[in-house]
Amino acid sequence: MKVTVFGVGYVGLVQAAVMAEVGHDVCCVDVDSAKVEDLNRGLVPIYEPGLEPMVKQNHAEGRLQFTTDAAQGVAHGEVQFIAVGTPPDEDGSADLKYVLAVARTVAQHMDKPRVIVNKSTVPVGTADKVTQAVATTLVERGADIPFQVVSNPEFLKEGAAISDCMRPDRIVIGSSDADAIATMRELYEPFNRQQDRTVVMDVRSAELTKYAANCMLATKISFMNEMANLAEKLGADIEAVRKGIGSDPRIGYHFIYPGCGYGGSCFPKDVQALIRTADGIEHDAQILKAVERVNDNQKSVLMRNIQRHFGDRLKGKTLALWGLAFKPNTDDMREAPSRVLLEALWQAGARVQAFDPEAMEETQRIFGQRDDLVLMGTKEAALHGADALVICTEWQAFRAPDFELIKSELAEPVIFDGRNLYDPDRVAGRGFDYYAIGRGLSVQRG
Numbered sequence: 001m002k003v004t005v006f007g008v009g010y011v012g013l014v015q016a017a018v019m020a021e022v023g024h025d026v027c028c029v030d031v032d033s034a035k036v037e038d039l040n041r042g043l044v045p046i047y048e049p050g051l052e053p054m055v056k057q058n059h060a061e062g063r064l065q066f067t068t069d070a071a072q073g074v075a076h077g078e079v080q081f082i083a084v085g086t087p088p089d090e091d092g093s094a095d096l097k098y099v100l101a102v103a104r105t106v107a108q109h110m111d112k113p114r115v116i117v118n119k120s121t122v123p124v125g126t127a128d129k130v131t132q133a134v135a136t137t138l139v140e141r142g143a144d145i146p147f148q149v150v151s152n153p154e155f156l157k158e159g160a161a162i163s164d165c166m167r168p169d170r171i172v173i174g175s176s177d178a179d180a181i182a183t184m185r186e187l188y189e190p191f192n193r194q195q196d197r198t199v200v201m202d203v204r205s206a207e208l209t210k211y212a213a214n215c216m217l218a219t220k221i222s223f224m225n226e227m228a229n230l231a232e233k234l235g236a237d238i239e240a241v242r243k244g245i246g247s248d249p250r251i252g253y254h255f256i257y258p259g260c261g262y263g264g265s266c267f268p269k270d271v272q273a274l275i276r277t278a279d280g281i282e283h284d285a286q287i288l289k290a291v292e293r294v295n296d297n298q299k300s301v302l303m304r305n306i307q308r309h310f311g312d313r314l315k316g317k318t319l320a321l322w323g324l325a326f327k328p329n330t331d332d333m334r335e336a337p338s339r340v341l342l343e344a345l346w347q348a349g350a351r352v353q354a355f356d357p358e359a360m361e362e363t364q365r366i367f368g369q370r371d372d373l374v375l376m377g378t379k380e381a382a383l384h385g386a387d388a389l390v391i392c393t394e395w396q397a398f399r400a401p402d403f404e405l406i407k408s409e410l411a412e413p414v415i416f417d418g419r420n421l422y423d424p425d426r427v428a429g430r431g432f433d434y435y436a437i438g439r440g441l442s443v444q445r446g
């Protein structure tokens with residue numbers, strides 16, 4: 001099938017690549033000419049395992065093209081994906097200006113029937129607004145061309161985006177039009193071979209499904225972080241509690257890891273957007289507000305432990321920081337807990353020597369050159385001359401470090417672990433003070 005994707009951000013580019021990979025003929029349109037030029041030269045602007053070779057190969061074989069020419073894009077695909085950004089505006093609601101601009105662009109150029117698909121995460125009711133924008137533009141042109149607007153939310157995880165898209169656990173199609181549904185089924189057929197994973201529903205339910213999924217996951221994390229804080233004060237160990245509750249299949253082991261808060265481009269934004277949507281219809285989204293509050297508070301948990309340890313000795317200290325990205329296998333720093341920690345440490349007059357396997361360039365871009373941040377080439381180098389070690393991201397490379405080396409490099413043998421990577425007894429046995437999350441019984445045994 002011929003498909004067009006507007007917006008080669010994270011979602012758009014991954015979606016385009018996997019569709020080309022299964023044989024569809026995909027044209028990507030973006031207003032950013034530098035990005036389009038790079039992609040046409042095989043340069044992929046984001047780090048995502050498996051994405052670059054997939055883009056390069058499909059581009060070379062002619063199934064994946066990139067252009068800034070919207071008219072060409074609209075002429076190309078019978079299906080037109082909208083995968084542009086929906087950044088939060090000042091009050092936290094999703095800003096639809098880019099989505100609606102694409103809708104009008106499609107309407108301006110289309111001369112055949114088109115299925116227009118919302119892939120961006122958009123508030124409930126957006127499909128109606130897109131329909132309105134397309135219809136109005138067609139009327140202005142004096143054109144009478146049939147079209148359908150479908151909601152088809154994306155559920156990919158950064159770092160596993162390719163496999164999530166190649167083997168989706170569900171394909172949500174929001175539409176009440178039989179032809180549009182048939183077109184979408186055909187498009188997704190190659191991803192659906194083993195088992196039909198399509199869930200067809202009305203467009204508003206599809207829009208809400210995306211928010212409900214992310215908000216449920218964010219709720220699980222904030223719930224566990226609240227339990228961790230309770231465990232800390234009650235002298236219980238949240239890791240034992242986690243295993244104890246996860247064994248109940250109704251609860252499950254997934255997404256119940258306590259930590260230094262959730263980040264990324266989705267959870268913070270989507271929780272906030274659904275709160276605003278609820279506010280807009282005079283519904284007080286009490287759970288979601290609590291989820292957000294707990295998370296904001298959790299992003300300071302490392303700093304609280306650091307202050308607990310150093311008291312008023314923190315000024316002038318150097319902290320080694322392992323992990324800057326909001327989670328492993330990405331260079332994404334959006335809403336990363338590390339950013340809150342960095343700002344708090346600088347505020348307190350401390351310096352940071354940081355290392356992340358992928359997010360160093362991004363850190364440099366965000367914070368620029370400053371005396372109180374030194375980016376180090378390896379995790380070992382980050383330790384050199386530092387007073388203590390802090391861990392923000394659970395990269396595999398941090399899971400089994402050389403504790404002897406850590407001890408010999410640090411001025412004080414103390415580790416602040418925001419991801420509960422180590423066995424507290426073992427670390428304490430090696431002579432460290434070990435501050436983890438919600439493991440009150442085990443800290444400061446060193």
Ligand code: UDX
Binds near residue numbers: 159
């Ligand atoms: C998420 C959803 O998983 C995905 O389905 C949706 O399409 C987009 O949002 P992503 O933002 O890539 O994906 O990250 P995810 O792996 O879900 O992690 C989100 C955050 O939660 C990270 O900061 C992670 O560290 C944190 N997290 C996750 C926890 O703190 N504890 C957990 O148990 C799981």
